[in-house]
Amino acid sequence: MTVDTLRLLLPEIILLLTGLVVIIIDLITMRRVNDTVLAGVSIAGMLLAALAAFSLRGIPPEPVTAMLAVDGFATFLMVAVLLGMSLVVLYSYDYMKQYGKNRGEYYAFLLAVALAIVLAVGANDLLMVWLAMEFLSITSYILVSYLRGNPRSSEGALKYFLYGAVASSVMLYGISLIYGATGSTSLNGIAQIVSGQGAIEGARALGFTAIVLLIVGFGFKTSLVPFHQWAPDTYEGAPTPITGFLSTASKAAGFALMIRTLIVALPSLSVDWLTVLAGISMITILFGNLVALRQSNIKRLLAYSSIAQAGYILMGLVCVPQVGFQILPFSDFQFNGINGVLIYLFGYIFTNLGAFAVVIAIENRTGKVEVKDYAGLIYRSPWLASLLLIFLLSLTGIPPTLGFWGKYFVFGAAIQIQFYPLALVGLIGAAIGAGYYLNIVRYMFLMPADDDEKIGVSRAISVALAVTGVAVILLGLLPSALITWATESAQFLASL
Numbered sequence: 001m002t003v004d005t006l007r008l009l010l011p012e013i014i015l016l017l018t019g020l021v022v023i024i025i026d027l028i029t030m031r032r033v034n035d036t037v038l039a040g041v042s043i044a045g046m047l048l049a050a051l052a053a054f055s056l057r058g059i060p061p062e063p064v065t066a067m068l069a070v071d072g073f074a075t076f077l078m079v080a081v082l083l084g085m086s087l088v089v090l091y092s093y094d095y096m097k098q099y100g101k102n103r104g105e106y107y108a109f110l111l112a113v114a115l116a117i118v119l120a121v122g123a124n125d126l127l128m129v130w131l132a133m134e135f136l137s138i139t140s141y142i143l144v145s146y147l148r149g150n151p152r153s154s155e156g157a158l159k160y161f162l163y164g165a166v167a168s169s170v171m172l173y174g175i176s177l178i179y180g181a182t183g184s185t186s187l188n189g190i191a192q193i194v195s196g197q198g199a200i201e202g203a204r205a206l207g208f209t210a211i212v213l214l215i216v217g218f219g220f221k222t223s224l225v226p227f228h229q230w231a232p233d234t235y236e237g238a239p240t241p242i243t244g245f246l247s248t249a250s251k252a253a254g255f256a257l258m259i260r261t262l263i264v265a266l267p268s269l270s271v272d273w274l275t276v277l278a279g280i281s282m283i284t285i286l287f288g289n290l291v292a293l294r295q296s297n298i299k300r301l302l303a304y305s306s307i308a309q310a311g312y313i314l315m316g317l318v319c320v321p322q323v324g325f326q327i328l329p330f331s332d333f334q335f336n337g338i339n340g341v342l343i344y345l346f347g348y349i350f351t352n353l354g355a356f357a358v359v360i361a362i363e364n365r366t367g368k369v370e371v372k373d374y375a376g377l378i379y380r381s382p383w384l385a386s387l388l389l390i391f392l393l394s395l396t397g398i399p400p401t402l403g404f405w406g407k408y409f410v411f412g413a414a415i416q417i418q419f420y421p422l423a424l425v426g427l428i429g430a431a432i433g434a435g436y437y438l439n440i441v442r443y444m445f446l447m448p449a450d451d452d453e454k455i456g457v458s459r460a461i462s463v464a465l466a467v468t469g470v471a472v473i474l475l476g477l478l479p480s481a482l483i484t485w486a487t488e489s490a491q492f493l494a495s496l
Contacts, residue, residue: 002126005064005260007056008056008064009064009071010049010052011049011050011052011053011078011082012049012115012118012119013058014048014049014052015044015045015046015111015114015115015118015291016115017045018041018042018044018045018046018048018049018111019045019108019111019112019115020107021041021045022038022041022042022104022107022111023104023105023108025037025038025041025104026038026104026105027104028072035093035096035097036093036241038103038104038107039089039090039092039136039460040108041094041107042089042110042111043066043086043318044091045111046082046083046085046086046089046111046114047082047086049082049114049118050079050082050083050086051077053075053078053079053082053118054075054079055468056070056075057072057075057076057079057489058072058488059071059072059075060368063124064069064122065209066124066125066127067123067124067125067128067348068122068124068125069122069123069124070122071122071258071489072234072488072489072490072491073121073256073260073338073342073489073490074121074122074256075489076342076344076346076485076486076489077121077240077252077253077256078118078122079205079341080309080342080345080346081114081117081121081249081252081253082114082118082204083349083350083467084245084249084252084349084350084353085110085113085114085117085245085249087350087353087357087464087467087468088110088241088242088244088245088249088353089110089242089460090460090461090463091105091239091241091356091357091360091464092103092106092107092239092459092466093458093460094360094364094458094460094461095237095239095240095241095360095363095364096241096414103342106143106146108141109139109143109146109239110143110245111329111384112135112139113136113139113140113143113245114249114407115135115249115250116132116135116136116139116253117136117249117250117253118250119131119132119135119257119258120132120133120136120244120253120256120257121252121253122255123257123260123266124186124187124188124212124260125186125187126175126178126185126186126187126190126261126265127175127180127185129175129257129260129261130168130171130172130175130217132253132257133168133171133217133221133253133254133257134168135156136221136250136253137164137168137221138412139240140160140245140246140250141157141160141161141164143238143239143242143245144156144160144234144237144238144239144246145157145158146238146239146242147239149304150237152233152236152237152311153237153239154236154237155233155237156230156233156234156235156236156237156238157234157237157238159229159230159233159234159458160230160234161227162230163220163227163230164220164260165232167216167219167220167221167227168211168217169215169240170217171213171214171216171217171218173213174209174210174211174212174213174214174216174217175210175214177209177210177213178186178190178210178265180215181210182194182209187260187261187264187265188264188265190265190266191266191267191268192440194207194265194266194269195267195268200404204240206264207269207272208269211262211266211269211273211276214261214262215258215273215276215277215280218255218257218258218261219280221250221251221253221257221307222251222253222254222255222258222310222313222314223251223285223307223310224280224307224310224311224314225282225283225287225288225307225311226283226289226362226371226483228284228288228307229473230302231246231303231304231306231307232300232303234246234303235247235299235302235303235306236299236300236303238248238368240299240356240359240360240363241356241360242306242459243299243302243303243356244352244353244356244357244360247276247302247303247306247352247356248348248349248352248353249349251306251310251313251345252345252349252417255310255313255314255317255341255345258317259317259338259341260356263317263320263338263458266386267356270320274318274320277314277317277318278318278419278422280311280314281311281312281314281315281318281422281425282310282311282421282422283311284307284308284314285308285311285312285424285425285426285429286308286311286429286432287307287308287430288304288305288306288307288308288309288310288311288429289304289305289308289429289432289433289436289470290432291304291307292304292305292307292308292433292436293432293435295371295435295436296370296371296372297369297371298359298369298370298371298373298440299369300370301436301440302352302355302356302460303314304358305395305433305436306352308433309352309395310350310405311426311429312344312406312410312426312429313344313345313348313410314347314412315336315337315340315342315410315411315413315414315422315426316337316338316339316340316341316344316413317337317341318337318414318419318422319335319337319340319410319413319414319416319417319419319422320336320337320413334412334416334487335409335412335413335415335416336413336487336490336491337410337413338490339409339483339486339487339489339490340406340409340410340413340443341410342486342489342490343406343409343479343482343483343486344406344407344409344410345406346402346406346482346486347394347401347402347403347405347406347472347475348403348406350402350467350468350471350472350475351391351394351395351401351402351468351472352391352395353401353464353468354387354390354391354465354468354469354472355391355392355395357386357461357464357465357468358384358387358388358391358427358465360461361381361384361455361458361461361465362374362377362384362455364461365455365456365460366455371439371443372441372443373439373450374388374440374444374449375443375444375447375448375449375450376443376444376448376449377443377444377445377449378444378445378455378456379449380449380452380453380455381454381455381456381457382464383457384455384457384465385444385445387445387465387468387469388440388444389441389445390469390472391468391469391472391474392437392438392440392441393437394472394476395433395437396430396433396437396438397430400471400473400476400477401472402471402473402475402476402479403472403476404471404476405475405476405479405482407430409425410426410481411423411426411427414426
């Protein structure tokens with residue numbers, strides 16, 4: 001293995017070594033070590049891996065192995081996800097001290113999840129796509145069920161596992177169909193065979209069926225309708241930091257796998273998968289927002305909100321510019337769809353993790369997770385109420401927050417290709433979403449509190465809130481660097 005290859009694999013190596021260090025510390029000290037050490041080592045490893053990934057930005061797309069590649073698309077998502085996972089570890093610190101046991105194992109599993117996502121965003125072979133998704137899913141099942149004495153946690157994990165097992169099997173069957181039609185599992189190899197004049201008819205015979213089966217697997221991981229049934233119960237039962245992870249970093253991995261597979265391997269069949277995904281996007285936006293209106297539990301509300309947000313993210317992929325059956329070069333378009341997905345995911349990770357940090361702060365102090373329990377929050381904790389207001393405005397897509405730019409770019413992509421029905425459904429969904437987001441604001445600022453007890457915020461949660469709040473506002477006011485980086489990263493996607 002050459003030095004250049006080691007540099008390309010540095011984020012994965014750092015995460016693997018950090019996970020081993022956490023396990024060794026936990027074993028040697030027999031769990032007597034201070035939680036601060038375990039959490040600090042985990043955060044340091046993730047931040048170092050994010051820095052290593054950031055140092056790879058702008059390099060020409062390069063295959064590390066036959067199954068793994070490093071390009072701008074992968075490095076952008078690596079940085080976004082690893083920063084998000086660092087925040088998950090940060091606000092897991094207080095939560096796990098209060099509710100969890102065997103915390104060294106917990107942090108090791110978070111590092112394993114981060115490693116799975118880093119492998120997923122660079123997967124360049126259908127086998128690697130499936131293996132990375134399974135690695136991510138198995139570690140996620142364990143983390144969801146980590147509160148072993150909590151029946152809701154066990155129920156959520158069981159539903160997550162059962163749905164995941166079915167989705168994985170269906171997706172693997174789709175992969176087998178593609179291999180049977182093309183004789184290859186390499187994304188680039190599949191693209192060459194499917195687009196070839198001599199083999200295109202034979203490849204198309206199984207193409208649509210295989211695409212639908214693949215979308216089942218991707219739809220499960222991104223909680224798209226109708227593959228979302230696991231999400232509400234799982235989000236409600238899981239430890240709240242894990243709920244934040246599932247709704248952000250895990251979802252980003254699912255979209256990365258979907259985008260790379262469809263755009264790199266199957267661009268000549270885009271007429272098939274774009275039609276399916278357009279319908280799923282519209283249904284997901286409307287369903288997620290309408291059901292969220294009826295939720296009284298804040299975690300379930302954010303779960304259905306996450307489903308709706310997945311529909312908006314999917315808009316970017318649906319609106320990739322094309323002529324006939326060929327995806328056009330991204331560099332020719334300001335709104336190329338994929339840059340909208342990247343900007344949306346980056347903003348959504350910080351926004352939703354910020355919202356869950358507020359939920360964790362309140363749950364740690366009061367044990368309550370109902371929307372009505374946020375009544376009078378402005379008097380009980382002005383800091384939490386003000387920050388949650390910012391995060392809710394960002395989820396709604398109101399400037400000058402970072403969430404506005406995500407919606408601006410995915411809606412702009414829809415309007416640019418004149419897909420007006422999708423843009424209209426998105427606008428209707430955004431209006432519905434504003435209803436339940438602002439209902440929380442109504443409780444916080446206009447409804448009287450049941451008691452006057454002040455809600456304190458720990459140092460770890462305060463740091464997480466400060467980071468997410470500053471990111472949402474600062475990048476909302478000064479988005480040019482992020483937009484440029486996302487647009488450049490999208491141009492590298494199909495260049496291998």
